[in-house]
Amino acid sequence: MANPTTPATAPGPDEVAARAERLSAASLRRVVDPDLDLPGRVGEGRLLPDELLSVAGLDLDLTEQQRAALGREEVAAIMDAGIRFEAVLMAGFAMMVLRHEDLDDPRVTYMLHEVGEETRHSRAFARVIGQVAPRARNPLMGRAVQALDRATLPILLNMPAFFVVMVLSGEEIPDLFQKLASEHPGTDPHLAEVARYHRMEEARHLGFARAVLPELWREAGPVQRFLVRRVAPAAITSLFTTIVHPGVYAVVGLPRWSTWRAANRTPERLDLKHRALRPLLDTLVDAGVVRRGRIPAGWRRLCGVDRTGTPLPQAR
Numbered sequence: 001m002a003n004p005t006t007p008a009t010a011p012g013p014d015e016v017a018a019r020a021e022r023l024s025a026a027s028l029r030r031v032v033d034p035d036l037d038l039p040g041r042v043g044e045g046r047l048l049p050d051e052l053l054s055v056a057g058l059d060l061d062l063t064e065q066q067r068a069a070l071g072r073e074e075v076a077a078i079m080d081a082g083i084r085f086e087a088v089l090m091a092g093f094a095m096m097v098l099r100h101e102d103l104d105d106p107r108v109t110y111m112l113h114e115v116g117e118e119t120r121h122s123r124a125f126a127r128v129i130g131q132v133a134p135r136a137r138n139p140l141m142g143r144a145v146q147a148l149d150r151a152t153l154p155i156l157l158n159m160p161a162f163f164v165v166m167v168l169s170g171e172e173i174p175d176l177f178q179k180l181a182s183e184h185p186g187t188d189p190h191l192a193e194v195a196r197y198h199r200m201e202e203a204r205h206l207g208f209a210r211a212v213l214p215e216l217w218r219e220a221g222p223v224q225r226f227l228v229r230r231v232a233p234a235a236i237t238s239l240f241t242t243i244v245h246p247g248v249y250a251v252v253g254l255p256r257w258s259t260w261r262a263a264n265r266t267p268e269r270l271d272l273k274h275r276a277l278r279p280l281l282d283t284l285v286d287a288g289v290v291r292r293g294r295i296p297a298g299w300r301r302l303c304g305v306d307r308t309g310t311p312l313p314q315a316r
């Protein structure tokens with residue numbers, strides 16, 4: 001008898017394996033080494049246009065020099081967050097490989113491809129950070145937060161379905177930002193090139209996570225299901241709001257915490273969050289995690305939608 005929480009359209013095991021094989025073949029067709037294939041560097045001035053700064057929508061009286069400095073700090077913060085997120089992703093996939101019975105499974109092969117690609121992404125990000133030479137200190141990296149990470153990460157890595165939902169959120173958020181940055185003429189050319197390279201490979205990573213989520217969800221117990229439906233939206237909100245940390249604002253003379261809180265509440269920033277995460281909500285519906293007409297409140301707030309998943313007027 002079919003699982004009532006899994007839609008009939010969910011891919012079966014053979015189809016998931018076939019998708020993994022196709023993704024592995026695509027990864028082999030072109031291996032991009034950022035040190036060899038992306039040898040450029042970011043310029044000395046502006047890296048981002050005003051509308052892609054986190055403070056877009058705040059009526060701040062900033063000079064051109066301050067806006068350029070803030071953009072550089074934000075780029076470094078985003079790259080820093082990306083490296084740390086990808087470290088968690090690689091740890092999670094390593095755990096899944098370790099516990100997989102059949103190491104010849106196409107899923108395992110693709111996870112190994114993905115880990116290799118993530119290490120190259122991190123090297124590209126680290127090089128950009130070095131070129132930017134940021135001055136901001138991240139106040140969110142204190143001992144209390146590190147202790148929380150040590151307590152929560154083992155839980156996350158031992159819950160594959162919850163882990164994959166967080167992976168999808170961590171991929172969807174930068175994907176939209178990098179799309180906007182790479183297409184905007186005001187973005188630094190090398191930064192735009194790095195964004196295009198990252199999006200090209202992340203498209204495969206998103207495809208793999210979407211393919212395996214339904215089968216991981218079928219195996220998930222009640223605790224995982226509760227966490228995905230009720231706790232994940234808060235965790236994803238934290239992920240989104242901390243991509244640009246409060247310390248960047250102090251570099252241009254703005255108050256750290258109040259500016260950070262205000263920036264994350266602007267209509268522009270909320271719209272970016274909603275647009276980035278609605279594809280994730282669609283994935284959850286397709287996987288049978290949530291149902292249209294009964295979208296949980298946390299997911300509705302996270303994505304700016306109603307119970308059916310339709311965007312709210314004020315969130316469009």
